[in-house]
Amino acid sequence: MPKDWLSDPFCDQLSENSIPQVACYTFRVKEWEGKVLFLHEILKGTADRSYGIHVARIAGLPEEVTKRATEVLHSLETKRPASAPPQNFPEPPFSSDTPPLKTFLQQLNLDDISPREALAVLYKLKEFEL
Numbered sequence: 001m002p003k004d005w006l007s008d009p010f011c012d013q014l015s016e017n018s019i020p021q022v023a024c025y026t027f028r029v030k031e032w033e034g035k036v037l038f039l040h041e042i043l044k045g046t047a048d049r050s051y052g053i054h055v056a057r058i059a060g061l062p063e064e065v066t067k068r069a070t071e072v073l074h075s076l077e078t079k080r081p082a083s084a085p086p087q088n089f090p091e092p093p094f095s096s097d098t099p100p101l102k103t104f105l106q107q108l109n110l111d112d113i114s115p116r117e118a119l120a121v122l123y124k125l126k127e128f129e130l
Contacts, residue, residue: 101128 028041029051036054053069108121 104128 023044024046025042025044026047028039028043029047030037030039036051038051050073053066053073056069057066104124113121
């Protein structure tokens with residue numbers, strides 16, 4: 001039984017042949033109408049490519065962020081230098097504009113929290129404007 005879960009880029013570098021304790025698995029993926037669907041089926045092995053940008057879209061990251069990530073990925077795949085980010089590129093979520101959230105997160109002691117307290121933290125997080 002696995003003790004840790006790693007993303008596919010780590011599994012690509014740690015082959016099962018080099019470390020017997022490593023077992024790589026991935027989700028079956030289907031591309032449909034320009035979108036990626038992660039199916040409810042786990043397969044032995046690694047993904048055929050990175051799906052990080054697709055996961056970011058599903059997670060709700062701003063479109064400007066995923067567009068920029070797509071540009072950078074394309075430049076890396078074609079070995080061309082990426083263009084400079086646009087001037088109106090959104091600030092990262094932990095910029096100086098959100099010190100209350102950053103302070104709140106830094107004060108959490110996740111190693112010493114009950115399930116009930118964790119639920120209270122989630123409700124508190126919903127109060128922050130992102």
